[in-house]
Amino acid sequence: MGSPARGPKKRATSLSFGMSVKHFGYIAFVSSPELLCSPAHLPVPSSQDFQIKQRAMANLLSSAPIHASLPDCFVFPPDQRPPASSQAVSLPVIDLSRGRDEVRRAVLDAGKELGFFQVVNHGVSAEAIRDMEAVCAEFFRLPAEEKAAFYSEDTDKPNRLFSSTTYELGDEKYWRDCLRLACGSPVGDTKNNWPDKPKKLREVVEKFVEPTRGVGMELLRLLCEGMGLRPDYFEGDLTGGDVIINVNHYPPCPAPGLTLGLPPHCDRNLITLLLQSTVPGLQVSYKGDWINVESVPNAFVVNFGHLLEIATNGVLKSIEHRAMTNAALARTSVATFIMPAADIPIGPAEELVGEGNPPRYRTVTFDEFMRVYKTVGARRESVEKAFKL
Structure with a gap:
């Protein structure tokens, strides 16, 4: 299902997406709108498994107990x-x-x-x-x-x-x-x-x-x-x-x-x-x-x-x-x-x-x-x- 052309998306204004801070491996993970909407994630070691787990914790909605705002990548055109x-x-x-x-x-x-x-x-x-x-x-x-x-x-x-x-x-x-x-x-x-x-x-x-x-x-x-x-x-x-x-x-x-x-x-x-x-x-x-x-x-x-x-x-x-x-x-x-x-x-x-x-x-x-x-x-x-x- 294609998307109609529209202007650049604004960044989500909420300070956090549940503000759920978890420690995984060597760094702290924060579930946020930016992580959910962007393929770019926090710097991680070169281990492929580690990177996949970091992406999982960033992308899974169920990783955060509360969702305070809707990230822009989830917002659909009005029609x-x-x-x-x-x-x-x-x-x-x-x-x-x-x-x-x-x-x-x-x-x-x-x-x-x-x-x-x-x-x-x-x-x-x-x-x-x-x-x-x-x-x-x-x-x-x-x-x-x-x-x-x-x-x-x-x-x-x-x-x-x-x-x-x-x-x-x-x-x-x-x-x-x-x-x-x-x-x-x-x-x-x-x-x-x-x-x-x-x-x-x-x-x-x-x-x-x-x-x-x-x-x-x-x-x-x-x-x-x-x-x-x-x-x-x-x-x-x-x-x-x-x-x-x-x-x-x-x-x-x-x-x-x-x-x-x-x-x-x-x-x-x-x-x-x-x-x-x-x-x-x-x-x-x-x-x-x-x-x-x-x-x-x-x-x-x-x-x-x-x-x-x-x-x-x-x-x-x-x-x-x-x-x-x-x-x-x-x-x-x-x-x-x-x-x-x-x-x-x-x-x-x-x-x-x-x-x-x-x-x-x-x-x-x-x-x-x-x-x-x-x-x-x-x-x-x-x-x-x-x-x-």
Whole structure:
């Protein structure tokens, strides 16, 4: 998302960004607007690891307990700022414990109408959800020095902690820290690549990700049945990549009307299941407006990625959404992404192409898709233009 031309930015006027002074290595670190907005940091020894940790402590919003002012690099042009208020809408809430025919119709109808819906009684226990939300929030409360050990600016690294987002093309930063975890199959083979703090993080994530992936796969089977595809169409390589978990953390923001937690974007994968937090913040594009998604206890918010739109020849669409900030409360959400294998070709299903309904998208591998996605940004129009026939 490009940024309109505008004059030089003024320096933030606040004396400090929380005035959080921490000692790390040989020098004192002060979390400040200048550090957050500038690639230039305090002089450090030549050790690459040391420099990365210094950048982590400078860039991570969760490094400072209080944010007294909004650094200029987070301030968006007026036409990109969130409105003062938006309508709150209850997405369809689908009870997966109901009869299969009823659930199949509800999932397909909601998917076609909104591209977003919520599911309850999905089989992931309330305890697993509660533990996952708690340990993720606890991670971002760790001392800055401990979080910094997992920080990386390498966008190809599957497990890392970073700030803002990696798929936008403008100069603005987004009010978010993110812990990204890759969960292979079996999960036990990859959990040693995750942070070892908090103490129970690996155990809790492992117990959460397997049943959550199962919910995603069951939803794909239901959608296939509703569209006339064989139920196991998405089994195997089409969902054979690592499950990716994004733990998104949005600290209290001093000026929520001037910035965003995440930009308008569509997901890159097949299907996403989100624990959206009791703190509001998710907005979905609907009929030219942005609507707030109400929180439902123990529900997953479900939406479709670009690749599912390609695979279904546009029957199901990837819908833009974004994350808001607020001044009073931190918000931590957990997004679980079902991904394809990297080199598998993905194109419109033959059953969904025919006379009067030609293929709308070209066939691509996930690797090729991601190269384009990183180049053009995550907006729906840009990605659709790149792959539409």
